[in-house]
Amino acid sequence: MTSTGFGCCLADDMGLGKTIEIIAFLLARLKTGKKGGVSLILCPTSVISNWEHEFKKFAPSLKVQVHHGLSRTRNNAFISDVLKYNIVLTSYALLHRDIEFLSTVKWDGVIADEAQYVKNYSTKQSKAIRSLASNFRIALTGTPIENRLEDLRSIFEFINPGYLGSEKRFRKLFSNPIEKEGDEDATRALNRLVNPIILRRVKTDRKIISDLPEKDETKVFVPLTQEQASLYDATVTAMLESVEEKEGIERKGIILSAITKLKRLLDHPSLVSGDLDRRFNRSQKLVRLMEMLEEILGAKEKTLIFTQYVEAGKIIKETILKRFREEAMFLNGSTSRVMREQMVSRFQSPEGPRIFVISVKAGGFGINLTAATNVIHFDRWWNPSVEDQATDRAYRIGQSKQVHVYKFARLEPLRRRLTR
Structure with missing residues (x-):
C-alpha cells in the first residue's frame, strides 16, 4: 500500500501486535532498499517506553532516538542530528510544541500510534501531524471509530488527505444517513471506500490467533x-x-x-x-x-x-x-x-x-x-x-x-x- 503512495490504517484488535508488525515493516523497508530517510513515530507519552523496549528487543540494528523530556535536542541541533537515526520516537504532547523544526524534516514515514489521538480534526495536534511531509503515512488504532464517524474521517485526513471528501460532504453522504437513519446503502458505500485502506483482524478469529486463552x-x-x-x-x-x-x-x-x-x-x-x-x-x-x-x-x-x-x-x-x-x-x-x-x-x-x-x-x-x-x-x-x-x-x-x-x-x- 505504501509503495503506491497511499497511506493506510492498521486497525487490528488491541493486543494482536501492531507494534511488532510496524517494526517488521520498517526492517523490511530498509532491507529492500526503500529508504528515504528517517521515520517518525508519534504516540502517547505512556507508550514511548514500550516502543523503545520493543525496538531494542526485536530490531536492535535500528538506531532509535527518543525525542522527549527537557534535555531533548531542538531546532538546528535536532535537524543536524536526526539523520543519524532510523527512527525518532516522540509524543503527541510534544508534536505541536516542536512542530516548527519537526516540520522541516522530510520524513520517510510518519506513523501515528493510538491514532484516535488525532480523531478531532481541528485540534492543534491533528493540524500539526497533517503538516508533516513524508513518503508514507500509517495510522495504528484498535478503535478507528470511538464515538462518531467523523473520527474515521479525521484519521483518513492524516493518512490520505481528501480521500473521504470535505467535512460537509462526508457529513451529508455518510455521517447523517448512517448515524441518524441507519442507512445501509450509505454504510456499504463507505465500506467500499475504506476497506481497501484499513486492515482489521480480531482476537476472536481463531485463524488469526489460535492459542489465546479464553x-x-x-x-x-x-x-x-x-x-x-x-x-x-x-x-x-x-x-x-x-x-x-x-x-x-x-x-x-x-x-x-x-x-x-x-x-x-x-x-x-x-x-x-x-x-x-x-x-x-x-x-x-x-x-x-x-x-x-x-x-x-x-x-x-x-x-x-x-x-x-x-x-x-x-x-x-x-x-x-x-x-x-x-x-x-x-x-x-x-x-x-x-x-x-x-x-x-x-x-x-x-x-x-x-x-x-x-x-x-x-x-x-x-x-x-x-x-x-x-x-x-x-x-x-x-x-x-x-x-x-x-x-x-x-x-x-x-x-x-x-x-x-x-x-x-x-x-x-x-x-x-x-x-x-
Whole structure:
C-alpha cells in the first residue's frame, strides 16, 4: 500500500501486535532498499517506553532516538542530528510544541500510534501531524471509530488527505444517513471506500490467533450504603428539579454534571463531599473490591484495577495497604515516563507487586501487562471501547492463562430511578 503512495490504517484488535508488525515493516523497508530517510513515530507519552523496549528487543540494528523530556535536542541541533537515526520516537504532547523544526524534516514515514489521538480534526495536534511531509503515512488504532464517524474521517485526513471528501460532504453522504437513519446503502458505500485502506483482524478469529486463552466477563452488582443511597437520591432529585427549568445545552450540562457526580459518589462519598474520611466501609463498592482481592491474593494471582478518577485510585491504593499490608502501584497522568517503565517491569516480574491500580486514560492503552489474570473496572467509562482497550493490557498476545474481567455496576441504575 505504501509503495503506491497511499497511506493506510492498521486497525487490528488491541493486543494482536501492531507494534511488532510496524517494526517488521520498517526492517523490511530498509532491507529492500526503500529508504528515504528517517521515520517518525508519534504516540502517547505512556507508550514511548514500550516502543523503545520493543525496538531494542526485536530490531536492535535500528538506531532509535527518543525525542522527549527537557534535555531533548531542538531546532538546528535536532535537524543536524536526526539523520543519524532510523527512527525518532516522540509524543503527541510534544508534536505541536516542536512542530516548527519537526516540520522541516522530510520524513520517510510518519506513523501515528493510538491514532484516535488525532480523531478531532481541528485540534492543534491533528493540524500539526497533517503538516508533516513524508513518503508514507500509517495510522495504528484498535478503535478507528470511538464515538462518531467523523473520527474515521479525521484519521483518513492524516493518512490520505481528501480521500473521504470535505467535512460537509462526508457529513451529508455518510455521517447523517448512517448515524441518524441507519442507512445501509450509505454504510456499504463507505465500506467500499475504506476497506481497501484499513486492515482489521480480531482476537476472536481463531485463524488469526489460535492459542489465546479464553476471557470471561462478569458484572459485579453492588448495593449502596445508607449514606450513599441518601446522597444519591438527593442528587437525582435536585437534578430533576433543575432540568425542568432549563433547555438545550444548559439542560444537557446539568444532566451530565449530575451523572458525573453520581459516578464519583458510588466510588466513595468523600469524592463528592470533599471530606478526609476515607474509611473503606463508606463505599459498598470498595467493600466488595476488598472481598474480591482477598480471594484473588489467596490464589496468588495478579490484578489490574482501572478507575477514571485519580482520587479513587489513591483511596484504593491506601485501603489495600491498610487491609492486606500489600503494595499496590498506582499509575496516573502525573506518573513520569521513567516511573511508568519501572512500574510495568516490576508488575511483569513474578516477584513484583500483585496489584496495579491504573487511571484508565493514562494507562489503558499501549502497555503490556500479561502478568495479570484479573481485570477489575472499578468505575465505568463512557465509551465501552475504551474499557476494552484497558482490558486488553492483560488479554493480548503473550497471555497464557484465562483472563477474568469484572465490571462493577449498581443494583438499580439511574435510568430505572428516572422512570418511576
